[in-house]
Amino acid sequence: DRQVYTFGGGVKHDDPRAKDKVITGGKGANLAEMAGIGLPVPPGFTITTEECVKYLAEGGDFSDQLRADVAEALTHIETTVGKTFGNPADPLLVSVRSGARVSMPGMMDTVLNLGLNDETVEGLAATSGDDRFAWDSYRRFVQMYSDVVLGVEHHLFEEALEIAKEDNGYLNDVEMSADDWRRIVKEYKGIVSAELGREFPQDVHEQLWGAIQAVFDSWDSDRAKVYRRLNDIPGDWGTAVNVQAMVFGNMGDTSATGVAFTRDPATGEKAYYGEWLVNAQGEDVVAGIRTPQYLTRAARERAGAKPLSMEEAMPEAYAELAAVFELLEKHYRDMQDIEFTVQQNKLWMLQTRSGKRTAKAALKMAVDMVEEGLIDEATAIKRVDPMALDQLLHPTLDPKAPRDVLGKGLPASPGAASGVIVLDADTAEKRAEMGEAVVLVRVETSPEDIHGMHAAKGILTARGGMTSHAAVVARGMGRPCVSGASGLSIDMKSRTLRMGTRELKEGDLITLDGATGEIMAGEVPTIEPELAGDFATLMEWADRHRRMKVRTNAETPADCRMARQFGAEGIGLCRTEHMFFDAGRISAVRQMILAEDEAGRRAALAKLLPEQRADFQAIFEVMAGLPVTIRLLDPPLHEFLPHGDAEFAELSETIGIGVDTLKRRADELHEFNPMLGHRGCRLGITFPEIYEMQARAIFEAACDVAAASGEAIVPEVMIPLVATRRELQILKKVVDDAAAKVFAEQGRTLDYLVGTMIELPRAALMAGEIAEEAKFFSFGTNDLTQTTLGVSRDDAARFLSPYVEKGIYPRDPFVSLDIEGVGQLVQLGAERGRATYAGIKLGICGEHGGDPASIAFCETVGLDYVSASPYRVPIARLAAAQAAL
Numbered sequence: 001d002r003q004v005y006t007f008g009g010g011v012k013h014d015d016p017r018a019k020d021k022v023i024t025g026g027k028g029a030n031l032a033e034m035a036g037i038g039l040p041v042p043p044g045f046t047i048t049t050e051e052c053v054k055y056l057a058e059g060g061d062f063s064d065q066l067r068a069d070v071a072e073a074l075t076h077i078e079t080t081v082g083k084t085f086g087n088p089a090d091p092l093l094v095s096v097r098s099g100a101r102v103s104m105p106g107m108m109d110t111v112l113n114l115g116l117n118d119e120t121v122e123g124l125a126a127t128s129g130d131d132r133f134a135w136d137s138y139r140r141f142v143q144m145y146s147d148v149v150l151g152v153e154h155h156l157f158e159e160a161l162e163i164a165k166e167d168n169g170y171l172n173d174v175e176m177s178a179d180d181w182r183r184i185v186k187e188y189k190g191i192v193s194a195e196l197g198r199e200f201p202q203d204v205h206e207q208l209w210g211a212i213q214a215v216f217d218s219w220d221s222d223r224a225k226v227y228r229r230l231n232d233i234p235g236d237w238g239t240a241v242n243v244q245a246m247v248f249g250n251m252g253d254t255s256a257t258g259v260a261f262t263r264d265p266a267t268g269e270k271a272y273y274g275e276w277l278v279n280a281q282g283e284d285v286v287a288g289i290r291t292p293q294y295l296t297r298a299a300r301e302r303a304g305a306k307p308l309s310m311e312e313a314m315p316e317a318y319a320e321l322a323a324v325f326e327l328l329e330k331h332y333r334d335m336q337d338i339e340f341t342v343q344q345n346k347l348w349m350l351q352t353r354s355g356k357r358t359a360k361a362a363l364k365m366a367v368d369m370v371e372e373g374l375i376d377e378a379t380a381i382k383r384v385d386p387m388a389l390d391q392l393l394h395p396t397l398d399p400k401a402p403r404d405v406l407g408k409g410l411p412a413s414p415g416a417a418s419g420v421i422v423l424d425a426d427t428a429e430k431r432a433e434m435g436e437a438v439v440l441v442r443v444e445t446s447p448e449d450i451h452g453m454h455a456a457k458g459i460l461t462a463r464g465g466m467t468s469h470a471a472v473v474a475r476g477m478g479r480p481c482v483s484g485a486s487g488l489s490i491d492m493k494s495r496t497l498r499m500g501t502r503e504l505k506e507g508d509l510i511t512l513d514g515a516t517g518e519i520m521a522g523e524v525p526t527i528e529p530e531l532a533g534d535f536a537t538l539m540e541w542a543d544r545h546r547r548m549k550v551r552t553n554a555e556t557p558a559d560c561r562m563a564r565q566f567g568a569e570g571i572g573l574c575r576t577e578h579m580f581f582d583a584g585r586i587s588a589v590r591q592m593i594l595a596e597d598e599a600g601r602r603a604a605l606a607k608l609l610p611e612q613r614a615d616f617q618a619i620f621e622v623m624a625g626l627p628v629t630i631r632l633l634d635p636p637l638h639e640f641l642p643h644g645d646a647e648f649a650e651l652s653e654t655i656g657i658g659v660d661t662l663k664r665r666a667d668e669l670h671e672f673n674p675m676l677g678h679r680g681c682r683l684g685i686t687f688p689e690i691y692e693m694q695a696r697a698i699f700e701a702a703c704d705v706a707a708a709s710g711e712a713i714v715p716e717v718m719i720p721l722v723a724t725r726r727e728l729q730i731l732k733k734v735v736d737d738a739a740a741k742v743f744a745e746q747g748r749t750l751d752y753l754v755g756t757m758i759e760l761p762r763a764a765l766m767a768g769e770i771a772e773e774a775k776f777f778s779f780g781t782n783d784l785t786q787t788t789l790g791v792s793r794d795d796a797a798r799f800l801s802p803y804v805e806k807g808i809y810p811r812d813p814f815v816s817l818d819i820e821g822v823g824q825l826v827q828l829g830a831e832r833g834r835a836t837y838a839g840i841k842l843g844i845c846g847e848h849g850g851d852p853a854s855i856a857f858c859e860t861v862g863l864d865y866v867s868a869s870p871y872r873v874p875i876a877r878l879a880a881a882q883a884a885l
């Protein structure tokens with residue numbers, strides 16, 4: 001296979017490798033493509049990524065074959081341009097740029113103006129008729145080459161230039177004359193020989209091979225490695241090298257350089273968008289030395305800016321550029337991000353690629369392009385990153401607003417929230433009732449904080465990971481949350497908190513960015529989400545293309561309603577324990593837990609029955625016609641216990657049992673490892689009357705709502721933390737008996753299903769047997785991850801990020817399913833369950849049900865549905881469609 005591909009100057013390749021990003025990199029492939037469709041591309045050649053991989057693996061010298069191929073390709077440039085590399089009379093200059101398979105902005109190296117030396121600079125001066133331009137180009141080259149290829153520190157050159165300007169009393173580079181630049185070049189070369197003990201290379205071929213080598217080496221630079229890790233880019237791809245004839249945007253006022261997008265990358269609007277600078281080279285736009293100008297007249301007028309747009313200042317070159325925009329969009333069928341140069345009124349294209357865009361712009365462009373007939377629905381669905389929808393569903397911080405960042409935690413639940421700091425749930429509720437916007441700040445949250453979390457605009461915790469209580473509950477409620485902010489300490493005595501060096505007190509304003517995890521002092525302005533229009537259109541398309549259903553994890557009527565608005569097709573998980581914390585009923589719950597015997601428990605449960613029935617009625621009403629999975633009580637009982645003397649005294653008063661007795665019972669309930677303790681179905685096995693009450697409440701509510709609404713209500717009763725078939729068998733009987741009793745009393749029956757969560761490894765392994773008792777499985781991948789990895793979901797935040805940084809797990813396994821490991825258990829559970837009962841309904845209700853990569857996996861396993869927190873429902877709809885396409 002060839003390792004060097006030429007482009008421009010009318011070359012035609014039959015070899016598909018020339019335009020294959022994998023081989024010639026993104027930049028090289030697109031340059032070849034642009035040249036192929038007849039666009040003005042300066043001629044050049046690309047050395048493949050394969051050559052880079054080989055070079056990095058074998059090290060040492062380049063092969064004779066490569067040297068011969070490069071020499072031949074260089075001749076191609078020379079004949080096309082009519083100049084010769086190294087010719088003192090009329091030299092060819094080239095740029096040398098990296099170009100990986102995907103763009104890694106600014107991560108690797110570029111050298112411009114290569115081919116200049118003490119002789120060719122004179123030739124450039126003569127042919128361009130511009131001494132100053134030639135010497136400025138030479139000094140730019142010496143500086144760039146020395147920095148990138150020779151490893152001489154950049155600042156040494158900057159300092160020399162600063163001193164020269166000072167000595168001359170200049171403020172700006174433009175004041176430098178040809179002679180000034182000539183002196184600077186001399187000084188720069190002196191710096192190089194002083195630093196390296198050898199002269200700056202005058203041989204242009206040595207320059208070229210040095211630059212090629214530097215580009216290859218830059219693939220393994222520290223910053224490139226970090227970038228790859230952050231963006232999941234494999235280290236074995238390598239980069240291509242693009243060598244291309246230089247064109248100059250800095251040849252006076254008929255020359256210019258710029259970057260442009262074929263549509264607005266921020267809003268998606270179909271309008272050219274870009275910046276340009278007259279008489280400048282590419283780095284000048286990027287480096288921000290001069291302020292770039294607007295590309296179009298409309299944009300300039302809208303901004304009320306004075307300096308002429310390119311459309312006005314260079315109408316001909318602009319018209320040519322606009323025609324190129326149209327052509328490129330039609331060709332690539334996507335918004336393009338373009339770099340161009342105008343050399344003495346002649347337009348040259350230096351790069352094109354699919355442009356990065358905001359979520360809003362992605363959505364608008366995808367929908368617009370389908371309407372324009374540019375792409376089909378399936379392509380539109382694939383174009384939008386599901387996670388980016390998050391940005392659209394919540395109010396977000398105004399990106400233009402200044403931020404006074406105090407610290408950072410995990411981006412546990414998206415959206416932006418500003419409010420006064422409050423340090424406990426009761427205060428949060430009180431101050432919110434007074435109409436204040438509050439942000440609840442806790443070391444960590446527990447189920448008892450729910451009312452405060454609900455009252456708060458946002459939640460910040462010092463501990464806990466992405467599936468900590470705070471994170472799960474906040475996502476469910478759609479509250480922005482930053483969790484595990486390890487730099488945060490709270491002093492409850494003085495009611496102050498400390499972040500880094502800053503101290504704040506309760507009542508001070510802060511702002512959370514749940515999308516980035518940033519915590520800011522004061523209030524940062526926000527912008528509201530837009531759910532109609534393009535969003536609704538794309539969602540409708542997604543629904544047409546997906547196979548899996550999307551349900552929601554919700555337990556309040558308000559959340560259920562919101563989830564339905566977001567398109568939820570049922571409830572996949574209603575966690576009943578959250579209902580036990582309501583102010584009106586917690587004392588009955590405590591009475592039940594602390595009771596000495598079954599009779600005592602039953603007395604307390606009788607008080608809870610009407611409350612639970614009302615809970616379920618409200619949910620069935622909102623979800624009428626849709627499946628509702630209700631999970632019976634799951635958490636360890638001691639989570640509901642009173643805290644502190646005051647609460648014990650209050651409870652003692654309410655239920656008429658002495659404080660000492662209560663405290664003794666509470667002590668008896670203490671567990672060393674409650675997450676593996678007396679929880680889940682183990683509660684049902686030991687205290688069946690609890691599940692009996694819950695089942696009765698479910699069936700009574702279902703009968704009531706079915707009678708009143710005429711809709712079919714099909715409750716799905718779910719037993720948590722099952723490990724064995726026998727557990728499920730015993731508890732299924734409790735549920736069936738309750739159903740039979742209620743149906744007899746009410747004189748009506750309805751369909752219902754009893755099923756189980758698969759959230760322990762044993763349950764997945766024994767799924768074949770368990771399926772004999774279950775009508776459905778719901779994979780509880782939070783606990784399944786916790787128990788398979790042996791990693792506590794509530795403590796993971798402290799050590800999991802180094803794990804991810806070191807690549808031990810590719811991503812936080814509580815956020816994105818460990819497909820390799822935990823995924824096997826899901827796969828196995830599904831297969832074994834289906835082998836026993838082909839019609840078994842399979843779903844997932846762990847946090848992974850809202851994660852696109854995990855959803856794609858669920859599609860491959862053939863699950864019937866995923867269930868996600870309400871705000872994740874649209875994300876899941878889109879991800880499920882992408883997975884099915």
Ligand code: PEP
Nearest residue numbers: 759780781782783845846
């Ligand atoms: C799970 O374990 O995945 C699950 C959904 O249940 P919970 O998060 O309530 O333990």
Ligand code: MG
Nearest residue numbers: 759780782783
């Ligand atoms: Mg669980």
